Amino acid sequence: MTGLVYGSNIVITLMVAHLIASVLAVEWRSLRWSVVALALQSALLAGIFASFASLYPGAQYLWAWVATALVTKVVIVPVLLWVYINRLPEREVQPVIGFRLSIVLVGLMTVLFYRLMHTYIEFVAPTPDALSEPARSSLAIAFAVFGLGLYVLIARRDAVKIVIGLVLLENGVHLSLVTLAPTLPETALLGILTNVVVTAWLLLYLTGAIYRQLGTTDTATLSTLKR
Amino acid sequence: MPAPITAIESNLPWLVFLLPTAAGLLIFALGRFSRLLREGTALVGLAVTFIVSVQIAAQVLQGHVLTAWGQNLYVDGLSALMELAGSLMGFIVVIYSMRFIPHETDSHETSAVRRQTIYYGLLLLFLGTMNWTCATNSLVMLWVSLEATTLATAFLVTFYWRRQSLEAGYKYLMLVTVGMTFSLFGCVLVYTAAIPHLGGDAGKALLLTSLGDVVHLIPANIALLAAAFFVVGFGTKAGLVPFHTWLPDAHAEAPAPVSALLSGIVIKVGAYALARTVTMFAPTYPAVVVFVAILCSASMLIGMGIAFVQDDLKRMLAFSSVAQIAFVIEGLGLGTYLGIYGGLFHLINHTTIKALLFLSAGAIMYATGTRKISELSGLSRHMPITAFCFLVGALAIGGMPPLNGFWSKFTLFLAVGDAGLLWAAVIGVVTGMMSLACFTLAAYRVFWGGYRAPAFAAANPHVKEVPATMWVGMVALAALSIAIGVYPQLVHPLVNSATRCILSILGQ
Numbered sequence: 001m002t003g004l005v006y007g008s009n010i011v012i013t014l015m016v017a018h019l020i021a022s023v024l025a026v027e028w029r030s031l032r033w034s035v036v037a038l039a040l041q042s043a044l045l046a047g048i049f050a051s052f053a054s055l056y057p058g059a060q061y062l063w064a065w066v067a068t069a070l071v072t073k074v075v076i077v078p079v080l081l082w083v084y085i086n087r088l089p090e091r092e093v094q095p096v097i098g099f100r101l102s103i104v105l106v107g108l109m110t111v112l113f114y115r116l117m118h119t120y121i122e123f124v125a126p127t128p129d130a131l132s133e134p135a136r137s138s139l140a141i142a143f144a145v146f147g148l149g150l151y152v153l154i155a156r157r158d159a160v161k162i163v164i165g166l167v168l169l170e171n172g173v174h175l176s177l178v179t180l181a182p183t184l185p186e187t188a189l190l191g192i193l194t195n196v197v198v199t200a201w202l203l204l205y206l207t208g209a210i211y212r213q214l215g216t217t218d219t220a221t222l223s224t225l226k227r
Numbered sequence: 228m229p230a231p232i233t234a235i236e237s238n239l240p241w242l243v244f245l246l247p248t249a250a251g252l253l254i255f256a257l258g259r260f261s262r263l264l265r266e267g268t269a270l271v272g273l274a275v276t277f278i279v280s281v282q283i284a285a286q287v288l289q290g291h292v293l294t295a296w297g298q299n300l301y302v303d304g305l306s307a308l309m310e311l312a313g314s315l316m317g318f319i320v321v322i323y324s325m326r327f328i329p330h331e332t333d334s335h336e337t338s339a340v341r342r343q344t345i346y347y348g349l350l351l352l353f354l355g356t357m358n359w360t361c362a363t364n365s366l367v368m369l370w371v372s373l374e375a376t377t378l379a380t381a382f383l384v385t386f387y388w389r390r391q392s393l394e395a396g397y398k399y400l401m402l403v404t405v406g407m408t409f410s411l412f413g414c415v416l417v418y419t420a421a422i423p424h425l426g427g428d429a430g431k432a433l434l435l436t437s438l439g440d441v442v443h444l445i446p447a448n449i450a451l452l453a454a455a456f457f458v459v460g461f462g463t464k465a466g467l468v469p470f471h472t473w474l475p476d477a478h479a480e481a482p483a484p485v486s487a488l489l490s491g492i493v494i495k496v497g498a499y500a501l502a503r504t505v506t507m508f509a510p511t512y513p514a515v516v517v518f519v520a521i522l523c524s525a526s527m528l529i530g531m532g533i534a535f536v537q538d539d540l541k542r543m544l545a546f547s548s549v550a551q552i553a554f555v556i557e558g559l560g561l562g563t564y565l566g567i568y569g570g571l572f573h574l575i576n577h578t579t580i581k582a583l584l585f586l587s588a589g590a591i592m593y594a595t596g597t598r599k600i601s602e603l604s605g606l607s608r609h610m611p612i613t614a615f616c617f618l619v620g621a622l623a624i625g626g627m628p629p630l631n632g633f634w635s636k637f638t639l640f641l642a643v644g645d646a647g648l649l650w651a652a653v654i655g656v657v658t659g660m661m662s663l664a665c666f667t668l669a670a671y672r673v674f675w676g677g678y679r680a681p682a683f684a685a686a687n688p689h690v691k692e693v694p695a696t697m698w699v700g701m702v703a704l705a706a707l708s709i710a711i712g713v714y715p716q717l718v719h720p721l722v723n724s725a726t727r728c729i730l731s732i733l734g735q
Contacts, residue, residue, distance in 0.1 A: 124416070124449070124452060166405065181419050184418075191371030191372075202381055206381075
């Protein structure tokens with residue numbers, strides 16, 4: 001992707017919106033709205049793929065990434081989440097970290113992760129192409145989203161929210177896959193996405209069963225096995 | 228000198244994973260109609276898969292590798308070894324389950340038929356995904372199929388559908404998925420970095436067989452980063468410290484035959500993936516060898532240390548798996564002939580021994596309804612066959628000659644010492660002695676137990692030996708453990724061939 005359009009306003013706008021949607025998905029305490037933000041975040045991800053596909057000549061194969069992302073990440077996963085949230089408490093279990101502190105932390109983390117990756121990209125860029133824009137920004141964004149997902153996994157107690165965090169984390173991976181390995185064969189792409197969808201479904205199914213037995217989706221109560 | 232390896236086109240790589248998958252789907256479709264359809268389909272599916280694996284092994288031992296779908300499926304000695312072990316273990320586990328699983332479901336709820344159908348269906352699907360992992364030659368498909376083995380086994384862990392098993396299943400699925408994500412990064416880094424060195428051929432950069440030739444050309448920082456990601460991701464799957472936290476819960480809360488499969492085979496698939504990926508980096512980067520050895524030594528000490536203080540027999544076995552898988556991975560990570568040989572040999576031995584011990588623990592639960600060591604005593608009077616099998620397993624896992632565990636551990640100590648990592652060899656020996664002490668002590672307390680035995684017998688007058696369909700698998704595994712110990716040449720051709728296959732991909 002070297003020597004091609006740099007600084008295209010569309011790509012930059014989409015990426016910033018993608019980050020904002022990620023933060024919303026993390027911080028919205030209503031699970032329904034959180035899922036809406038997640039669907040929006042995934043749609044913007046597909047938008048980023050689409051902008052790559054249309055901006056670069058000879059990158060038509062990226063439309064396969066757009067289509068698969070739309071089907072799995074924008075439709076199937078949010079619908080699954082929505083269906084299960086209808087059977088579970090709508091409000092997220094009170095997190096350990098309060099809302100204000102969490103907002104500050106998330107903001108700081110996002111900026112920090114983005115800056116870190118953008119500055120020290122040489123350490124992780126497998127090819128010279130990844131050093132140039134927009135791959136550089138794209139990877140930095142992917143890293144920041146991955147970090148947000150990890151933050152949810154570590155800091156949140158609600159089982160459904162943790163699944164949302166896992167999907168965020170996978171979306172970060174997804175963006176880095178497109179940036180680094182756009183030529184990945186369709187079979188591999190489909191395999192990866194099928195795994196993500198099935199994992200989310202199985203986890204939600206288990207969450208539903210846990211709620212029926214224990215009357216809560218608080219993962220802090222899942223500690224009988226700790227020692 | 229070994230004969231040159233020739234590649235031949237074959238349908239067997241397709242059959243070895245499509246057959247069990249098809250059998251699994253068939254069980255999902257028809258299993259609810261009768262017990263014969265569930266268990267019969269499972270047994271036939273596994274028997275046919277076993278026959279295919281034997282055919283593959285026979286071809287591989289003649290110096291062939293089998294390929295299909297261009298180069299995308301590639302079955303060599305290592306794949307054959309895993310497939311053979313997997314289908315044999317699956318067969319034993321299904322025979323054991325025929326009595327064990329109805330016993331566990333009837334008392335719980337009326338949907339027993341549905342749960343048994345799902346149980347056998349997932350068992351076969353797991354074998355399908357595992358054989359797919361071992362047959363694929365594509366780096367990314369290796370990741371995809373490995374993650375699929377996690378998905379197939381998740382609902383086997385939660386079989387009992389009660390609080391602890393749901394908790395264990397949730398943790399298992401979540402932690403392994405997150406860990407595995409790191410190895411996906413590793414795959415992508417290696418893939419992208421390798422493309423320019425393979426003449427820009429993106430299709431070729433995905434093949435494990437062509438990556439081995441160019442891995443030393445990849446920039447050092449990328450190679451080391453990818454190796455670290457592989458260790459984290461596949462290490463989580465294998466249950467290495469510090470990524471092991473899901474393992475004791477999942478392996479202890481699953482039904483005993485599933486635990487046997489999880490500790491016997493599922494974590495080995497993680498080790499298989501490490502053998503296919505991290506071993507590539509060992510010749511160029513000695514730091515990778517040391518990194519792997521440090522992690523493995525920590526696993527041995529921590530795993531065995533925690534196993535020592537467990538009162539729950541299955542948790543003790545699960546923590547010991549954390550230590551034992553470290554022996555396997557340490558050997559594979561060395562990247563030398565002796566190291567890989569020892570690692571693979573221990574992989575086979577640990578599969579038989581740990582499955583034997585878990586099935587024996589299941590037999591104890593079946594007969595007494597408890598798995599707490601402190602609540603058991605003097606069982607050898609009531610259950611002589613189980614007592615014998617457990618004792619063989621306990622001695623074998625401790626590395627007592629002339630049982631099979633001795634030979635593989637001995638090989639590993641030699642290999643580790645040979646590589647100049649004397650401290651790691653010492654830690655290995657210490658861990659081996661701890662295992663021996665831990666499990667002979669547990670066997671003594673459960674099956675003999677001195678003064679407490681009469682009181683236990685008086686309180687539990689109805690405890691008796693488990694039915695033949697359950698002990699026959701245990702006795703077969705104990706016999707295998709003794710046979711390999713007395714005559715290690717039994718498995719030498721296959722382990723040797725598998726080792727040579729790994730080394731030939733490394734270009735040695």
